[in-house]
Structures are given as C-alpha cells and as structure tokens.
Amino acid sequence: MPQHRHFIIHKPWGFLSQFINNQTKRKKKLLGELYDFPEGTMAIGRLDYASEGILFLTTDGKISQEIRSNKFEKEYFVQVDGMITKEAIEKLKNGVEIGFEGKKYTTKPCKAFAIDDPKFPLRSQKIRDERHGPTSWVSVIVREGKFRQVRKMTAAVGYPTLRLIRVRIGDIKLRNLEVGKVIEVDGFV
Template sequence: MEAFKSEHRHFIIYKPYGYLSQFYSNSKQQKAKNFLGELYDFPEGIMPVGRLDEKSEGLLLLTTDGQMSNFINSKKVEKEYYAQVDGDITKEAIEDLKKGVEIGFEGRKYQTKPCEVFKLEGVPNLPKAIQKIRDDRHGPTSWVSITLNEGKFRQVRKMTSAVGFPTLRLVRVKVGLIHLNNMRNADVIEVDDFIV
C-alpha cells in the first residue's frame, strides 16, 4: 500500500462511454469527440493515470503529480475490469484467460500474463449503459471479472475475443485499492491523496 499526498490535486472520476482519456485535441478529426475537460473544471497540468479507450468506461484517476502517475502506471498496481461478453462464457474460456492468451499488439503476437478471472453471478450493480447493447433476445450474455497488472491497448477486449466471447461492454471497477463503489457516469470526486 502506497499513499501519495502533496500540494498536487487528485481526482477519481467515472469516465463515461464515448469520452477520450484526454483533455483536448488540435486534430480536426477529433473536433467532434468528447473530452474529460467537459466533465469538470480541472486544474492546469492535470493528466489521466493510464487510459481507458473511447468505448470503455469506469474508474479513471487524474492527478497533477507526474511521479504518482508513473508509479501507478508501472506494473505494480492491479486493475480490475468487469466485461459483459457475447455468450455464456465457459469454464474452459475462463481457464484460458487465467493462463494467458495470444493477442495482437503493435502488429506482433503477444502472450498475456497469467491473471485473475472469474464469472460474475448475475449482472453487476453498474450505471445503465449509455451505448446500445443487444439484449438477451439475440442470445445470452454474461459478465466476467478480469484483474490485470499489465495494460496493453484494448487488452481485455482482445483477450475475450481470443477465447470466443467478444466484449460488449467494458467497465474498469478498481485500480489498486481504489474502487468505483457507487459512482455513476461522469461523477468527479476530488480526494486529498491516492492510496493504491
């Protein structure tokens, strides 16, 4: 357990689906995108600790402390995700995910590290999805918890696809000891420090 306390400012947010994990862009292609700065009047120098891709949602830490950001981005801090997958995920698929699967990363094959995976009983208590997700009339879906201490681009989505159960919704619920708890879409909480 490591605590970071300083003159810096720290925030815990629920990043909504459809937002980029950045504050602005000069790119013409991204003018129509949603950015974190639209959620709150954040201080100058604020940065996301890690990222969630545009189609992912959930717990995101923000800070003005680059040293703390570097620590959390290191492989020492575990991150837990809830993934709603297409189909009723099998025990075999879960075992494969636990052992590590081969995914594509930067044009090469990559073997994911062993990780903690289990099937959730029922639907987790999360905010209603902003994006449209097909319902059970088109076949079953199920939820899994995946805890990683690595974070390749779109890794969880690639992992569930590799075992035949593509991700329909992805929510990060935990970073180290910090949990999403009852936060809802676009919630922003300023904290004195992070204990991860």
C-alpha cells in the first residue's frame, strides 16, 4: 500500500486551492504551479482566490475529512474596512446571520478579538490606500467552515473584509513560511 504524503503551503493571493481549472474564459493560477505535488494530492478545505495563508494538502482523504471537521480551530487574521468596534467583535463571538446555500444561517459562537497590524508582506495586488479611510485587523477563530464564512461574518457586522489570511489550523501555525512556499511533513495530527 503506498505511503500517503502531506504538505503545508503558504497559499498566495490570486491562486485557486485546486489543481484543475474548470473555467474556460480566464486562466487562473493553480497550486500545481508552486510545487510538483504527487498525483492524488488534494487541498484540505479551501482558501478562495483572494484569501491567503496556511493550507494543508494530502493524498489521504480520511485525514482531509477529519481536519475539515469541527475538531480543529481555524484562525484568520482579517483586515477590515473601518475601525472595528467592541460591539461588532461581540456580535462575531456570539454568532451572526449570514447567507449560505440560499438560506439564512447563524454562525456558531467563535473567538474574536482586535489585533495590531500583523505586518504581513504586501500582496501582489494592492488592497487600497489611506484616502479611502482607516482599516483595522481582527483575529477570528472558528471551528466550522462554511463557504466564505469569515468574509460574510465581518460584512454582517458592518466591516467588510479587505484581506484575509489563515494563520493557524489546529496547533499548526503559518509562522514564517514564505508566501508560495511548500513544505512536506509527516502528518498533521
């Protein structure tokens, strides 16, 4: 039986969390352009095109299912439009109503708190400049992972997401892994 392989990547902005592009109009950058992954490698969960940060990849579907479950916290550093208030952070913590698959959904309680600018390297596309008003950063820690959930959560409390970086899954942190770099690991759990 072949040995499964596992990888951690710092997904850059502008890449899809997949290996095959189903779009015919515009070609998007794919994870396979960053590293020569073995056949059968899959992303565990996803980060959308505009999101950055830690992403696990594996050839083992059982591990993928376990990590996507609510057993593991996922932490995001989120740059939002405006100076986020304590009231908005409390709403995030208690759960907010978002749209999911055409229905209203109330997110589960989570952890959230304001943070200082984490000073990540600038991304390849500028977010905006100061003339558009102030921005602030918040850490959001969830155990669920609905489609674009964190972006929808910050928008629901009046602070649209400008930049989203996943910095932790479970106990594994992004740390100083350079943007676009991939490391092979023995496992995640």
